[in-house]
Amino acid sequence: GNSVTQMEGPVTLSEEAFLTINCTYTATGYPSLFWYVQYPGEGLQLLLKATKADDKGSNKGFEATYRKETTSFHLEKGSVQVSDSAVYFCASGKGGNNNDMRFGAGTRLTVKP
């Protein structure tokens, strides 16, 4: 079955620093890969996704590339802002009605001014 391992936090960065949050997956077949973000007091929101090898998902300055050879989907942002402070979840699998998604444990990011 699918499983996801992501970098443990918490991660604390200064504004404009470079961010990497590592995520690796194990899966049978070729799952879709996702990054979700959870801001304080809110539900998880889809940040970006990639559905096949070498696809790059991007949104709000965040990027992640589906690497089949290293089974990874690391999240990166070149210059973080205070407003990026949140918990980030990596996930793999299928969404929709046939849900077999598996989530990482979440990484809490705090960005200081």
Next chain:
Amino acid sequence: GAVVSQHPSRVICKSGTSVKIECRSLDFQATTMFWYRQFPKQSLMLMATSNEGSKATYEQGVEKDKFLINHASLTLSTLTVTSAHPEDSSFYICSAPLAGGADTQYFGPGTRLTVL
């Protein structure tokens, strides 16, 4: 975008009592909703799939008599934790897929249950 709400956001109850958590899709209909449980510093774990008009499907190891799920309408699913015990204390999250939006789940903000 699509919004999913949960109520209550936080509940504290005594051991042995039952607690009901509601999950609503506010601006779309959801024939299917999902219930997750999250322990501190751990992954979201899928507990069950809630199906409108039919019985819920439970993941292996989840007691269906303990966690009662009712999908009463196309916008409401409820999770009832029956005879709650301290080990049931956790963060419960629901989600719903948008019809035609393959792979996209919309999540509620979660309910923190504390059983004393």
